Amino acid sequence: MxxxxxxxxxxxxxxxxxxxxxxxxxxxxxxxxxxxxxxxxxxxTGFSNFEFKYLIMIGVGLIFIYLGIAKHWEPLLLIPIGFGILVGNIPFTEGYRIGIYEDGSVLNILYSGVISGWYPPLIFLGIGAMTDFSALISNPKLMLLGAAAQVGIFLTFLGAYELGFTPTEAGAIGIIGGADGPTAIFLSSRLAPHLMGAIAIAAYSYMALVPVIQPPVMNLLTTKKEKLIRMKPPRMVTKFEKIIFPIIGMLLTTFISPSALPLLGMLFFGNLLKESGVTERLADTARYALINIITILLGLTVGASTQADKFLTVNSMKIFALGAFSFVIATASGVLFAKILNLFLKKENKINPLIGAAGVSAVPDSARVAQEQGLKVDKNNHLLMHAMGPNVAGVIGSAVAAGILLSMLS
Amino acid sequence: MNILVISTLGDMLLGSAIGISVVFIALACLVIIFEFIQRMSINASKKRMLKAGKKDHEVVHTSGDDVVAISVALHLFLNSVHDEESNILTIKHNDKRYSPWSSKIYGLNNFQR
Structure with a gap:
């Protein structure tokens, strides 16, 4: 030794x-x-505070992460939300400022952007800076398809009331039919904050499931002859039209529905940054850095807000059922309205009713679904550009609808 | 800011009808304005063409398929272009950096022998 x-x-x-x-x-x-x-x-420890319901929610979070990574279903949303669900469902002893619902905790501070509703307008700023409204400007009547799809919001509003929710809760649930996550969070934070977790999760889940939910409805409501309709290629849009669109769009829609100002104001502002051509740096920040930061914070905190003891309730199950119903109705009303419009249009101006389904504003997934369904019948009939028109009109339509519900119910 | 006091299903139906009508009106106003702007824009471009000495029927309308073909060709061409390089070759002497990771001086088992 x-x-x-x-x-x-x-x-x-x-x-x-x-x-x-x-x-x-x-x-x-x-x-x-x-x-x-x-x-x-x-x-x-988490082991001591463990209850079976936390395990269920952790399972849900893992499924979200799996769908995002393996199936590529809205990974930018499902992965932050899925991981947020894991974070929010670690059992803990209250009083140490850990949980998202405990005042002063880190998660609670990050969640304030959701509760006070300032994350969604910033997301809209980024969406505006990313969106090209050319398809809409070149064929303005496609905007009506975006309006028609909002029928889903108001029918779900009625359905939720019939299922026992209060009018304000029903309004917050109805907006799921707008297929717009930030709008759903914005409205539910104002009308029914206690249901926001369930509403946000339902909205984002069904947005990810658009390729599954929409095709059967579209196929049920259209004939092969209608699916074969070829639309005129969109015309070139001038720079002047692109610049004037966000200005007129903002003034007109917010004069009609001022409650939608935070959303529509930011959406059109972001678009003006993009189209003006002289604020490229600001547009770049809005469309990349800013929207990415807010998406991370929003996704994580919305996921974490699904704490099992507050989330696993009968009301949440009802909200999920109503969410599916609203997506089906929104898709059906878009398709049916396109068919009605065709009754009044000349042969060369007819609309392929498949693009009506893109009126639900899940951008760009529902437009992609219209394109795929069109290609199944005719391999040379590209509907994507046409479908982008109602798709972005749906964003405007759902924000206007949210403003109307807010002013009626708050 | 309440427009309606909603307490019965009848109120809900009325509220829904008003809501969807307002959404339609808002977007229909946009449609009307932009149909008007579209016509003005087309007329202005026709006038420009006429000023430039071209007749209306001479204006070539490119179909969507052509636009797609041109875009794909441009995309392929631009992506196939190799990065521009300086073409200057240099031989830079790289000194072996000192790293104490295996140095016996700093070893724990630095026994006296």
Whole structure:
């Protein structure tokens, strides 16, 4: 045995003698024993506070993450929300400012953007800076398809009332039919904050499920002949038209529905930054850095707000059922309205009713679904550009509808 | 800011009818304005063409398929262009950096022998 090993053994013996004595001395002064401290530690662990409902929610979070990564279904939303669900469902002892509903906790501070409703307008700023309204400007009557799809909001509003929700809660639930996550969060934060977690999760889940929900409804309501309709290619839109659109759009829609000002004001402002051509730096920040930051914070905190004890309720299940209903109705009303419009249009101006489904504002997924359904019947009939018109009109329409509900019910 | 006091299903129906009508009116106003702007814009471009000495029927309307074909061709061409390089070759002497990761001087087991 060499000198170094002897040194180590000596130090270990001294520590073995000194440490418990020190610990016990400290515990004695605080009137605690080591065992009591250990028991306190155990009581605060997630294992001690565990209940089966947390496991269910953790399972839901994992499914969201799986769908985002493996199926590529809205990964930018499902992954932050899915991970947020995991974060929000770790069992803990209240009182240590950990949970999202505890005043002053980090998560609670981040959640304030959702509760006070300032995340959604910033998301809209980014969406405005990303969106090209050319398809809409070149064929303005497609905007009416975006309006028709909002029927889903108001029918769900009635349905929710019939299922026992109060009018304000019904309004917040109805907006799921607008297929617009930020709008749903904005309205529910004002009308029914206690239901916001369920409403946001339902809205984002069904937006991710657009490729699954919409095709059966579209196929049920259209004939093969209608699906084969070829639309005139959109004309070139001048720069003047692109610049004037956000200005007129903002003035007109917000004069009609001032409550939608935070959403529509930011949407059209973002679009003006893009189209003006002289504020490229600002547009770049809005469409990349800003929207990415807000999406991370919004997704994570909305996910974390689904704490099992507050989320797993009968009302949440009802909201999920109503959400599915609203998406079906919104899709059907868009398609049917396109068919009605065709009755009044000349043969060369007819609209392919498949693009009516894009009136639900899940941008750009519902437009992509219209394109895919069109290609299944005719491989050369590209509907994407045409479908983008009602798709972005749906964003405007759902924001106007949210403003109307807010002014009627708040 | 309440427009309606909603307490019965009848009120809800009325509220819904008003709501969807307002959405339609808002977007219909936009349609009317932009149909008007569209006509003005087309007329202005026709006038410009006539001023430039071209007749209306000479204006070539490019179909969507042509636009797609041109866009794809441009995309492929622009992506196939190699990065521009300086074409200057240099041989830079790279000194072996000192790293103490295996140095025996700093070893724990630096026994006297």
């Amino acid at each position: 060499n000198k170094v090993n002897i040194k180590f053994i000596f130090i270990a013996i001294i520590l073995a003698f000194l440490m418990p004595e020190g610990l016990l001395a400290q515990a004695a002064t605080e009137n605690h024993t080591v065992l009591e401290s250990l028991q306190g530690f155990w009581v605060n």
